[in-house]
Amino acid sequence: MTDLSTLWEVGVPLAGTVGGLGYAKFRAPRVFWSLVGLPVTRVRFAMTYRSTMDVCGLTVQPSRLRAFMVRTVARRSDVQPVPPKVRRVRGTSTGLRVTLRLPAGLEPADVIAASERLRHAWGVHSVNVVETKPGHVELRMTGYDVLRRVKMPRRVPSGPMTVPVALREDGTAFVRDYLKVPHALTLGANQSGKSMYQRNLVAGLARLPVALVGIDCKRGVEQRGYAPRLSALAITPEEASGVLDALVGEMEDRFDLLSEYGAGDIWDLPDNIRPVPVVLLVDEVAELFLVATKKDEERRDRMVTQMIRLGQMARAAGIFLEVCGQRFGSDLGKGATALRAQLTGRVVHRVNDKQTAEMGVGDIAPDAVVTVLVIPPDKPGVAVAGDSSGGYSRIRTPKLSAADAAAVCAKFAHLTPELPALAPYRPITATPADSPAPVPLVKPIPATD
Incomplete structure (x- = not known):
């Protein structure tokens, strides 16, 4: 009886949570991404970043100074290739934004060419690469298809035109x-x-x-x-x-x-x-x-x-x-x-x-x-x-x-x-004053003495 009550107390909330997340994944993807997708993707990105950049061909050989410091100070004979340096990681309601500092030898076109491979490696819906300034690119990842149900962001650019x-x-x-x-x-x-x-x-x-x-x-x-x-x-x-x-x-x-x-x-x-x-x-x-x-x-x-x-x-x-x-x-x-x-x-x-x-x-x-x-x-x-x-x-x-x-x-x-x-x-538009008076449905009967 104790085991049954314990299963009831634990299993019902767990099943409700799993069912709610499954419902949110299709009906409220923003909520599902914020609760589940964003934490999982951020951990996966942090753990696999260096290896992913290496297999996608987005690493370069280190400079002579860096190689010299690794061999003399770190006492290591093998010098690892250098991936782009992560400057900022920021989560949004639709995806993940990562700002990268490209090392010498890489250009934004190289990252754009590998965007499809990065998408599969990190399990996101899409990866768009935008050059923010010379030597810096931003990876704009989306966790789900934002075009399936269009919802405009709260903050949009403004201006006179x-x-x-x-x-x-x-x-x-x-x-x-x-x-x-x-x-x-x-x-x-x-x-x-x-x-x-x-x-x-x-x-x-x-x-x-x-x-x-x-x-x-x-x-x-x-x-x-x-x-x-x-x-x-x-x-x-x-x-x-x-x-x-x-x-x-x-x-x-x-x-x-x-x-x-x-x-x-x-x-x-x-x-x-x-x-x-x-x-x-x-x-x-x-x-x-x-x-x-x-x-x-x-x-x-x-x-x-x-x-x-x-x-x-x-x-x-x-x-x-x-x-x-x-x-x-x-x-x-x-x-x-x-x-x-x-x-x-x-x-x-x-x-x-x-x-x-x-x-x-x-x-x-x-x-x-x-x-x-x-x-x-x-x-x-x-x-x-x-x-x-x-x-x-x-x-x-x-x-x-x-x-x-x-x-x-x-x-x-x-x-x-x-x-x-x-x-x-200039088109002529009807105004309330121009609209004809309503026709009464009942014919009035004049008053008599």
Whole structure:
């Protein structure tokens, strides 16, 4: 009886603990990682670090001075190879961060090439290598698939033109910083999550003191809900041509202002005269290239030329481009490649053809093309983000419905600036005063004496 009661008192809590950890591993991976994964990985890293670096080829022969000290002071005949020196080990809610000081003879590319072997050796989900400063790299390990359920970190970079949009595979936030990357191209097939990316971007921009200009040639299906926060909206190719002409005219007026004050861009101007930044959102860029008749070619060529001019010069004037599309290739027509060259930031979701992936990231990160082509269709929102530095990473945007994005735009509608050049294209939004009075369901009966 005593043995049975002891088994009951010990076994039931133990089984509950094991079952709770098993449930947390799949339903609450952050909790499981903090309680179990992080301590186990940290101990494994400390015990196997030197041997792992040795078998992965990340060690170098010691210097002559070090070899001399080992032989004379330590009285040892064998001199061990030198691995990178661990400067800092820090645990996070998603993984482990390790800062390494590379010895002479190693470069960050060597560590990047061995990242897959390090991942298997330490039993983590992924290992990303980031060069923090010359001679130092940071190993960003993730203990589980952070892109399976996207949860944005609490601390994200902030700035006057910075918008957190998605989550990187190393657990950090992917942000659109327009002061560093002024123009971007976003590609993705149907049901790939491209619209979700746009919603998160618009919801973040709506909170900033900027002017939003939309071009949605699908009769405004995607961007009509953002109308309270838009300073201009074009829903046909004819209106799009007029909006682009107005933006180019606005850019030229701002250049005159910069020349008058001797400023390099609008951020060098005094606050009281600085014009508001403008972000142009193009929903489907192919609609601006395609023409049905020969008489439309002149308008097409003019629109493409205006967009290229904006991409080349508008950054200093505070005008930024966000170009989106399902497909992008040189066969769209004249000017497609020239426009792509001005779009520094690249975000490519799942696509239907290899040429779109190559046009999206092939010119800046050739290795990323394969990563784009293997994005599974059952994970909408997963994309590959690259830039002109040659690096790329997998990201995923959090879920945001069209109604929620529209609600954010309506909430911050008071921040919508009025630009005189774009006044003819300002969308008309219904207000409570404009809504018709409700019709009574019961017909009133007049009072009689």
